[in-house]
Amino acid sequence: MQYAGVGGVSVGGGVDCDVLVIGGGIVGLSTAHALARLAPGTRVVVLEKEPGPARHQTGRNSGVIHSGIYYRPGSLKARFAVGGAAEMVKFCAEHGIAHEVTGKLIVATERSELPRLHALVQRGRENGIPVRELGPAQISEYEPEVRGLAAIHVGTTGIVDYGQVAAQLAESSGAEIVYGGAVDLISRRSGGVAVRTTSGTVVRARVLVNCAGLQCDRIARLAGDDPGMRIVPFRGEYYDLARPSLVRGLVYPVPDPAFPFLGVHLTRGIGGGVHVGPNAVPALAREGYGWGVVRPRDLADELAWPGSWRMAARHWRYGAGEIRRSLSRRAFTEAVRRLLPAVVASDLVPAAAGVRAQAVLRDGTLVDDFLIREAPRTVHVLNAPSPAATASLPIGREVARRALATLNTT
Secondary structure (H helix, E strand, O other): OEEOOOOOOOOOOEEEEEEEEEOOOHHHHHHHHHHHHHOOOOOEEEEEOOOOOOOOOHHHOOOEEOOOOOOOOOOHHHHHHHHHHHHHHHHHHHHOOOEEEOOEEEEEOOHHHHHHHHHHHHHHHHOOOOEEEEOHHHHHHHOOOOOOOEEEEEOOOEEEOHHHHHHHHHHHHOOEEEEOOOEEEEEEEOOEEEEEEOOOOEEEEEEEEEOOHHHHHHHHHHOOOOOOEEEEEEEEOOEEEOOHHHOOOEEEEOOOOOOOOOOOEEEEOOOOOEEEEOOOEEOOOOOOOOOOOOOHHHHHHHHHOHHHHHHHHHHHHHHHHHHHHHHOHHHHHHHHHOOOOOOOHHHEEEOOOEEEEEEEEOOOOEOOOOEEEEEOOEEEEEEOOOOOOOOHHHHHHHHHHHHHHHHOOO
């Protein structure tokens, strides 16, 4: 049953439930879906401040089902992405959601990148991912217009529309979903937690799950918990390729292991078009999808966090390059031409941007793994950027198990 959303009605008075999930993105909805399967009969409510699901990170990404090749063996990202990719394909097949297992190329264009490419081969094998090493001629067999010194082919990568996945999770979960009100008050009580939204809805729950994405640190503080991190938003800007025939599938550069970003890449989507991007520039608002969107509160929060300054001091050269590519289409085109020499500036048509909710610690460290923390009667998901959509089903199960363990002790 869905309230105050598409086809729904507004809620008056209070609502009681066993588990309250804040956040109607793919992680929150996957958690609700997992709760329904792990503990049938558990009453679950999901609060989402937007008028529908998946309006931010979930609905504004490149739509890639990631293989898990990049992530440190044994990390949550590695475990959940590798298993989650296979689960996501199965989930889409079961529910008739358009998807495709396309494979992808990771291409080295400079000799300095070859050791990192080889390290990715080793990491992929450690994570149980089939990879094939390619020379220049073999690259052309997959992608005739792409140039590189060497590459690896990762066969388990795919594509999907995660907005459709989120909508199906919402429907399958059986949860009561309340749209259209942001959480503005959280009160812990002896028997659980009470939450109020800006629309006047009050929900009383035995356990609270925070899957608020770009707002997750604020929700943690509203609950009285110190998350030990802050969300620093990075905008990822995309272009559509005016000549999609230049690219057959998915083409990525060799990423810099010092950063949790994959670099500007080429992604053929479910609809047949090709996305180019994203870069990673500091956003001036947590939902700042363009340079013109500035929210003083968001900016003040970011500037007041010591980790923001320490991160900037450590990585200013990288950041300056990203900003240059944001402000100059010529510079962005140069980055793309490293992989795809045939592209020209007029081939790049501006497309919708996304914002990555990146957790940054007090010492300036960019949190590299998924981060889930527990407090009395609460579970906080504090870092779930890419590949969280790919890994959403196992992430949801993990969060649901922790919520149920808390529920059984209250």
